[in-house]
Structures are given as C-alpha cells and as structure tokens.
Amino acid sequence: MRRTGRSELNVFEDRIIRIMRQYYDTLTVYEIAGQSGIHWETAKYHLNQLKKKKLVREVKKNKRTCWEALRPKEEDEL
Numbered sequence: 899m900r901r902t903g904r905s906e907l908n909v910f911e912d913r914i915i916r917i918m919r920q921y922y923d924t925l926t927v928y929e930i931a932g933q934s935g936i937h938w939e940t941a942k943y944h945l946n947q948l949k950k951k952k953l954v955r956e957v958k959k960n961k962r963t964c965w966e967a968l969r970p971k972e973e974d975e976l
Contacts, residue, residue, distance in 0.1 A: 907951075910936060910944045915953055915967055924957055924964035 907915065917933045918925060925933075931941035945965050948954040957964050 907948075907953075908944075910934075910940065911948055911953075914941065914944055915948060918954065918965065918967035919969075921967075924959055924966045926962060926964055930965065 913934045913936075914930055917930060927938050927942045927945065930945065931938040934941065945954060945956075949956060952968065954965050954967050957966055
C-alpha cells in the first residue's frame with residue numbers, strides 16, 4: 899500500500915490516482931478503466947473509495963459523470 903498524507907492506497911487506487919494525475923481534464927469511469935486495465939465496475943468502486951478519502955471528486959460534464967484527481971492543495975480545501 900502506498901501512503902498519502904491522509905490514508906493508504908491499495909494497488910488499484912494507486913494505479914487510478916497516478917493515471918488521473920497525468921491528465922488535466924476530467925475522465926469517465928470507462929476512460930479510467932481502459933487506461934488502468936481494470937473492469938469499469940472495479941474502477942467505479944475504487945473511485946468511490948478515493949472520493950471518501952478526498953483524493954478525487956465527481957463532476958457532471960455534459961450530462962456525464964466524470965472524475966477529476968484533486969491536487970494536494972485542493973485536498974486540504976475539502
């Protein structure tokens with residue numbers, strides 16, 4: 899497990915957060931799943947876990963649910 903300032907990340911969460919931080923735009927669950935090589939349901943579960951840990955946020959974009967990684971400064975503001 900990888901340690902962050904707030905919590906520990908499992909392998910899937912670590913992989914997802916690394917991919918998300920490479921992009922400056924929001925990503926859908928399907929895009930995240932495709933980039934990380936995991937099933938979309940697995941990606942969605944771990945995105946919700948990351949949301950609880952305040953490392954990502956869910957945003958609505960053109961009627962679609964997208965996800966965005968929070969930068970360290972934004973994590974403190976939530």
